[in-house]
Amino acid sequence: MTDARLSGEKLTLAYDKRTIAQNLTVAIPDGSFTVIVGPNACGKSTLLRALSRVLTPKDGAVLLDGERISAWPAKRLARTLGLLPQSSIAPDGITVTDLVARGRYPHQGLLRQWSREDERVVAESMDATGVGALADRYVDELSGGQRQRVWIAMALAQQTPILLLDEPTTFLDIAHQIEVLDLCADLHEQGRTVVAVLHDLNHAARYATHLVALHDGRLVAEGAPGDVVTAELVESVFGMPCRVIDDPETGTPLVVPAARRKAVA
Amino acid sequence: MSTLVETPSPPTARAVGARRSARVAGLVAALLALGVVSVASLAVGARPLPIGDVWGGLTDPASPAYTLVHDMRLPRTALGVLAGICLGLGGAVMQALTRNPIADPGLLGINAGASAAVVTAISVLGVTSFLGFVWFSFAGAGIVAVLLYAIGGGRGATPARLALAGSALSAALFSYVNAVMLLDTAALDRMRFWTVGSLAAGDPAIVARVAPFVGLGLLLALGVARPLNAMAMGDDAARGLGANPRRTRVVAIAAITLLCGAATAACGPIVFVGLMVPHLVRVLTGPDLRWLLPYCAVLAPVILLVADITGRVVARPSELQVGIVTVVLGGPFFLYFVRRRRMERS
Ligand SMILES: Nc1ncnc2c1ncn2[C@@H]1O[C@H](COP(=O)(O)OP(=O)(O)O)[C@@H](O)[C@H]1O
Ligand SMILES: [Mg+2]
Numbered sequence: 001m002t003d004a005r006l007s008g009e010k011l012t013l014a015y016d017k018r019t020i021a022q023n024l025t026v027a028i029p030d031g032s033f034t035v036i037v038g039p040n041a042c043g044k045s046t047l048l049r050a051l052s053r054v055l056t057p058k059d060g061a062v063l064l065d066g067e068r069i070s071a072w073p074a075k076r077l078a079r080t081l082g083l084l085p086q087s088s089i090a091p092d093g094i095t096v097t098d099l100v101a102r103g104r105y106p107h108q109g110l111l112r113q114w115s116r117e118d119e120r121v122v123a124e125s126m127d128a129t130g131v132g133a134l135a136d137r138y139v140d141e142l143s144g145g146q147r148q149r150v151w152i153a154m155a156l157a158q159q160t161p162i163l164l165l166d167e168p169t170t171f172l173d174i175a176h177q178i179e180v181l182d183l184c185a186d187l188h189e190q191g192r193t194v195v196a197v198l199h200d201l202n203h204a205a206r207y208a209t210h211l212v213a214l215h216d217g218r219l220v221a222e223g224a225p226g227d228v229v230t231a232e233l234v235e236s237v238f239g240m241p242c243r244v245i246d247d248p249e250t251g252t253p254l255v256v257p258a259a260r261r262k263a264v265a
Numbered sequence: 266m267s268t269l270v271e272t273p274s275p276p277t278a279r280a281v282g283a284r285r286s287a288r289v290a291g292l293v294a295a296l297l298a299l300g301v302v303s304v305a306s307l308a309v310g311a312r313p314l315p316i317g318d319v320w321g322g323l324t325d326p327a328s329p330a331y332t333l334v335h336d337m338r339l340p341r342t343a344l345g346v347l348a349g350i351c352l353g354l355g356g357a358v359m360q361a362l363t364r365n366p367i368a369d370p371g372l373l374g375i376n377a378g379a380s381a382a383v384v385t386a387i388s389v390l391g392v393t394s395f396l397g398f399v400w401f402s403f404a405g406a407g408i409v410a411v412l413l414y415a416i417g418g419g420r421g422a423t424p425a426r427l428a429l430a431g432s433a434l435s436a437a438l439f440s441y442v443n444a445v446m447l448l449d450t451a452a453l454d455r456m457r458f459w460t461v462g463s464l465a466a467g468d469p470a471i472v473a474r475v476a477p478f479v480g481l482g483l484l485l486a487l488g489v490a491r492p493l494n495a496m497a498m499g500d501d502a503a504r505g506l507g508a509n510p511r512r513t514r515v516v517a518i519a520a521i522t523l524l525c526g527a528a529t530a531a532c533g534p535i536v537f538v539g540l541m542v543p544h545l546v547r548v549l550t551g552p553d554l555r556w557l558l559p560y561c562a563v564l565a566p567v568i569l570l571v572a573d574i575t576g577r578v579v580a581r582p583s584e585l586q587v588g589i590v591t592v593v594l595g596g597p598f599f600l601y602f603v604r605r606r607r608m609e610r611s
Contacts, residue, residue, distance in 0.1 A: 054504045085501035089498050
């Protein structure tokens with residue numbers, strides 16, 4: 001197995017009394033584009049929150065560079081690992097530039113509120129995500145696809161080698177989904193380790209270099225999409241009979257749900 | 266993806282820089298405005314004074330205007346500046362903390378706590394001096410802040426729970442204040458002046474007593490501007506950025522307590538300034554608290570002093586209390602402003 005800077009060892013994850021996952025062990029291979037898939041409410045976001053220290057595990061530990069993540073100083077952690085949560089709120093009346101600039105938080109301090117370096121990185125992040133032309137627009141006036149790219153630009157401005165994205169493509173139409181996934185793939189190609197929660201299995205299979213399938217808080221399969229995505233696995237995880245064929249574009253697995261009723265002529 | 270981008274990076278960077286210079290210039294202009302209004306506050310009143318006599322009245326004990334300018338209008342102006350800082354900053358921090366655009370220093374019940382403590386002091390303990398009010402006001406504000414944090418969920422506090430707990434506390438405490446004033450008419454008389462909000466009682470001793478609290482509140486508020494910025498995007502995002510929402514909430518509530526306690530003690534619960542000023546300032550600065558808070562701290566005193574001066578002029582030779590002027594003038598203006606903003610945006 002390849003090296004993994006980030007891993008969860010025997011995690012028990014819970015909200016108050018409600019246990020979501022038990023004895024869950026996952027490793028995020030370095031330099032991978034890891035995609036986490038699984039049915040609704042199986043604990044994908046919960047796992048991502050634990051990996052980014054937003055949620056403290058009841059038991060077990062998340063390790064980053066061999067050290068318990070709980071022992072990392074907050075700012076140093078935030079310069080290593082960026083998180084785009086599923087439910088982020090854009091402050092009312094904020095412009096694109098200002099939102100992206102908030103990603104600079106861990107690089108600033110009480111006495112270092114803003115620097116040329118911040119300015120440069122914010123501009124670069126906007127250009128890298130294709131939102132440079134929107135710099136002065138209000139975020140709440142943007143389309144869903146533009147807004148998602150702005151959020152990714154914010155995470156980019158954090159300048160972390162590891163990037164965790166919770167459902168970056170949800171609520172986007174198909175063209176914008178592909179656009180955002182291409183952007184994620186670019187970021188991965190530039191050398192970042194990218195972890196994303198995705199809903200669409202076919203997108204996951206096409207873009208991931210490493211796939212993690214969760215069911216009920218348990219890890220049911222992990223590995224290359226070609227090995228993981230089988231008809232049996234999809235049926236056992238999602239409870240949906242299907243066929244898996246080769247994606248005619250990329251050769252990656254393509255999940256085709258079994259027809260339960262005849263096509264409408 | 267980068268092929269989508271037609272604008273190369275330098276123009277983007279320049280746009281980012283240009284906006285910053287504009288904000289600095291705006292803050293300087295706001296400070297100048299505060300200077301001008303402060304001088305006006307020394308010169309204008311029920312008894313008008315030529316601007317030339319103001320300097321003498323301020324510095325020369327032999328000047329005929331000395332009593333008026335140095336002993337009365339100077340502390341009144343200083344109190345207006347301090348109260349303005351408290352109300353503007355308190356309102357802005359409260360709005361950020363609760364993520365609630367209609368939050369003002371009244372919303373979290375901290376003003377109500379201060380008022381309840383002062384009523385108790387007047388009615389039960391027989392305290393009569395404004396100086397005595399100060400300590401009760403802080404004690405009341407502090408107790409409510411602790412209660413608020415406990416009821417609002419403690420370590421698990423969320424903006425919505427804080428706002429709910431605050432409204433409940435506020436309602437209960439104001440019922441208490443009203444009950445005491447109904448039952449004790451003597452207290453009512455002494456309270457009436459104070460509950461409307463007035464700067465007229467400006468007394469150098471009060472100014473000196475509240476100033477350190479205002480200073481500390483100001484520092485704490487400016488200190489949490491950055492983490493509050495991060496929390497505006499949700500607690501998860503804030504933690505992902507390396508901020509500490511729990512600690513930030515505690516510090517922000519402490520700042521609000523100091524600021525609201527000081528303002529309530531010094532001039533009674535002046536409403537509307539704390540709600541209105543952050544909204545006006547947001548048009549100039551956007552929602553970045555690192556700019557919004559300093560602007561509020563400068564512009565709220567400007568507005569409060571203008572209201573106070575207006576109150577001295579319109580009812581000559583008598584005067585209107587500043588708390589009334591802020592409502593009468595601020596209310597319609599604010600409605601107009603909100604309406605216009607909504608139409609622009611939609
Ligand atoms: N803050 C929370 N408090 C309590 N329960 C939660 C919380 N967040 C999520 N849950 C519950 O945990 C389970 C897993 O949620 P989540 O990790 O968000 O699932 P998903 O795989 O859809 O991202 C769900 O049953 C959800 O209801
Ligand atoms: Mg989720």
